[in-house]
Amino acid sequence: MAISTRTTIEEIAQEAGVSIATVSRIINRKGNTREETRKKVLDAMERLDYSLNAQRLLSHAGSNTILVCLPDFRNPYNGVIIDGVQAAALRRSYHVLLMQAGDIYTTFDDYESLLKNNTMAGLLLIQQTSAQVLEELALRCPVVMCSEVCEEARVSYVTIDNYASARTATQYLLSIGRRRIAFLNSLLRNNYARQREAGFLDTLEGAGLVCPAEWMAHLSEVSFDLALAAATHMLSDPDHRPEAFFAVSDVYAAAVIKAAKKLGLRVPQDVAVIGFDNIDISLMTDPAITTIQQPSYQMGYQACSLLLDKMENPAMPVKHVLLDTELIVRSSTL
């Protein structure tokens, strides 16, 4: 399909019912446009399958390097995803570069300054990113999300069903007779944190239960220390103490076990704990951690494959892939 950029911009303008200047402004990020107009133009682009390299200012034809952005290299969960990404890239002779985006890269401009000076053929985001930044990036460079996703953006992703997995975890704690359940979560700006919290609270509600505010924590990073402080605080009042924890990371679950033992409580008799991820840490603690296994390696592998497909075939439609999780019962709840 050999369409010149000019023709395409005209087509988009016609399809969206706006001027060529408006389309150009949106593509080139010059001046302000009303959100409504912006959406109209993006919708038109999508209908017209507007994904030509001509406008991909930040991607470099002929480059064989992809960039992976993630929040944090300290969280061992990410290491397994990266192994999957690396394997898929290697199979098709691509280089993988990575970046700890964290709180440093949050706007389109942050990414642009980096991407302009480096020849990246595509972007894989394992990182919470706003719909607007994602769509700006996706106009200029093939983008796929992995693990952490943004439902509102027109971007392909591979992840798990976080809501259903959190329901499974919570139902399991209810099934072993626990009612007073605390929740160690990450910040709600993360889609996975919002989904898991909804799954947790809905399941409690279905059983006629609530989680008091003082038993819910939203930790700013996947940190053992932060989780240890939160769990210790929640377990310190003998008159008002949770009898189980649902932790959205095995790192947090390990901290609950540590906190409980320090306070002389038995796991699981006094406090049961379920984690998330099934990283090696879940086998290092004593007792070992009951957890929701994520197919992390597969997630990385499939997301990278999807990105490479998109790079080789820009017209590929947006795909959303959900991989299965599995409840693994160990001694922290038995």
Place this chain on the structure above:
Amino acid sequence: MAISTRTTIEEIAQEAGVSIATVSRIINRKGNTREETRKKVLDAMERLDYSLNAQRLLSHAGSNTILVCLPDFRNPYNGVIIDGVQAAALRRSYHVLLMQAGDIYTTFDDYESLLKNNTMAGLLLIQQTSAQVLEELALRCPVVMCSEVCEEARVSYVTIDNYASARTATQYLLSIGRRRIAFLNSLLRNNYARQREAGFLDTLEGAGLVCPAEWMAHLSEVSFDLALAAATHMLSDPDHRPEAFFAVSDVYAAAVIKAAKKLGLRVPQDVAVIGFDNIDISLMTDPAITTIQQPSYQMGYQACSLLLDKMENPAMPVKHVLLDTELIVRSSTL
């Protein structure tokens, strides 16, 4: 100092007592040169402070991105170093890109294909790399090593005294009365593994002891599973069983604790364990792990600062920085 490339090559040839063609061959990696001649030329380059950007084919003046190469994102030890690197780079407005070099990038050509297509201003290696590859890279791009180093190459680094730290760990196990000490090490292609093994064996020898071959393991990656298998095997014979382990990673030490418990052995009464690194994992196990604390964050911060200094002042001489470690005694040996 405004010297043209041509003049400099002539100067090097004169200094080394070889032809201009020979110097050019070595710089451009064309044809073969005897190792002796190569060394002569490299020595001359060093004497002449040959570090002009003119020859730095792979570095890009004006780029504000550095590349960090490490073996493995699964090892949480690396995550802390990266945080330090990131902080130093951010302070001076540099981007940090990372790469899992592992066993994929082992020759100069592997790196060259990547670096040619990306505008990196400098390279930070946390990765075992041969002296030859390092010197090839250092001719073309500022290079600093961090944590894992190569003594034979003319490259700046920031690390710890691995030999002395291993002696400290071993002496401590001897001081609590343990004689039959097993050793869980990484592959000896790593400088840190060779240094720690020498420190361990020399200290045993000083006490009139040896470590039998069947109690020494060299694991191919920092993997909990591999270490668990090795430790389980070593602990399985009741008639020939170590009473202590020195593990060169807290991940390995966590595996020793797991293996011992599975076999019904008590830690530390039956088997004492000392690890290395002082990552969070050393607090997650029960008992908590006695370990050698590495100043990982500082190491990353200082190595990155050194690289940025070198980028801004190419004439900066090679520096070797050793940071202090500390023995932290916890319940796995008490």
